[in-house]
Amino acid sequence: MDVRLAVTGFGNVGQGLATLLQQHSEEYVDRYGVRLLLTGVADSGGGAVDPAGLEPADLLQAKQAHGTVAAAARGRPGLRGEDFLSAASGHVFVEAASTNFIDAEPGWSYIRSALQRDMDVVLASKGALALHWRDLMTMAAERGRIVFYSATVGAPLPSLQVADRALLGAEILAFEGILNGTTHQILTAMAQGATYEEGVRQAQEIGIAETDPTLDVDGWDAAAKVAIVANAVFGANLRLDDVARQGIRGVTAADLEHARSRGQRIKLIGRAQRRDRTVTASVAPEPRDSSDALGRLRGDDMGIVFLVEPLGRMAITIESGGHGGGISTAMTVLRDVLNLARDRAWSTPSPG
Ligand code: HSE
Numbered sequence: 001m002d003v004r005l006a007v008t009g010f011g012n013v014g015q016g017l018a019t020l021l022q023q024h025s026e027e028y029v030d031r032y033g034v035r036l037l038l039t040g041v042a043d044s045g046g047g048a049v050d051p052a053g054l055e056p057a058d059l060l061q062a063k064q065a066h067g068t069v070a071a072a073a074r075g076r077p078g079l080r081g082e083d084f085l086s087a088a089s090g091h092v093f094v095e096a097a098s099t100n101f102i103d104a105e106p107g108w109s110y111i112r113s114a115l116q117r118d119m120d121v122v123l124a125s126k127g128a129l130a131l132h133w134r135d136l137m138t139m140a141a142e143r144g145r146i147v148f149y150s151a152t153v154g155a156p157l158p159s160l161q162v163a164d165r166a167l168l169g170a171e172i173l174a175f176e177g178i179l180n181g182t183t184h185q186i187l188t189a190m191a192q193g194a195t196y197e198e199g200v201r202q203a204q205e206i207g208i209a210e211t212d213p214t215l216d217v218d219g220w221d222a223a224a225k226v227a228i229v230a231n232a233v234f235g236a237n238l239r240l241d242d243v244a245r246q247g248i249r250g251v252t253a254a255d256l257e258h259a260r261s262r263g264q265r266i267k268l269i270g271r272a273q274r275r276d277r278t279v280t281a282s283v284a285p286e287p288r289d290s291s292d293a294l295g296r297l298r299g300d301d302m303g304i305v306f307l308v309e310p311l312g313r314m315a316i317t318i319e320s321g322g323h324g325g326g327i328s329t330a331m332t333v334l335r336d337v338l339n340l341a342r343d344r345a346w347s348t349p350s351p352g
Pocket of ligand 1 (some may be wrong): 152154155179180181182183208209214221304
């Protein structure tokens with residue numbers, strides 16, 4: 001089965017996806033019976049399209065040498081929007097551009113166009129989910145399309161899959177988690193004596209900080225993830241602004257030392273709970289016992305704990321953020337695409 005992918009955004013995640021396809025395409029054919037073809041890739045400089053499948057190596061080389069995929073063999077400077085989607089003629093639209101929490105554009109327009117073209121959607125960026133959840137899911141349902149977005153919440157941390165599949169039939173009452181790797185890295189570094197600025201630099205070196213790290217340190221990224229998980233598991237319709245939000249700028253070395261003297265560590269915790277029909281959600285720094293499931297995590301580890309009736313507390317954690325921002329997020333996008341392929345039967349070629 002051929003699955004044709006149209007991708008917007010060719011930063012860490014888009015390039016990670018191209019690298020995975022370059023190295024493992026044949027393996028996916030053997031293992032899953034799925035041939036993944038990049039039929040279109042767009043970045044801020046334009047696009048490259050080939051309905052027969054672009055060469056990942058050529059795209060990566062063009063990006064490295066010229067800063068845009070528009071310089072690739074099948075590149076077209078300035079190609080974007082409807083023209084790009086039409087030329088790429090993919091089965092799946094993958095949005096991997098950087099997140100925008102003001103109007104979620106241009107991703108939100110791309111997503112709507114892709115759904116109108118009867119494409120399924122895999123999202124690595126959070127903007128549209130955190131600002132337009134109900135509209136997006138309604139439109140997808142009306143068009144009979146699948147929207148997967150597991151890369152938006154802690155990337156390889158399988159939080160949404162556990163909630164959606166493994167806990168089917170049980171009732172999730174609440175969840176709490178360390179869902180932002182950057183702030184976790186900063187707090188861990190500061191607790192070990194580094195400055196706040198050194199912590200930010202470490203997160204940037206690992207490749208997990210947002211292009212604008214304000215989105216991390218002021219809690220926007222964590223709040224968006226809380227809204228997304230709450231909407232998915234509670235059937236809520238939270239927007240980013242519905243999540244009470246406090247970032248880590250106010251956390252001092254003295255606070256961290258005080259916590260340490262009590263056997264605790266300060267973590268930026270995102271949580272949501274449902275009582276009757278009301279869902280409340282928040283993000284704030286808080287001291288945790290260093291022995292508890294979240295308190296024991298360090299650096300850019302991430303974790304989520306579900307409170308499940310009648311099973312109790314279920315913790316899912318991942319160490320070192322799954323090793324590397326771009327590739328681990330790309331692997332999660334890939335996981336969504338393969339799951340999509342399993343849920344659908346495509347044939348080749350399709351008119352797109
Ligand atoms: N900036 C995010 C983090 C990565 O630090 O966890 C993308 O979600």
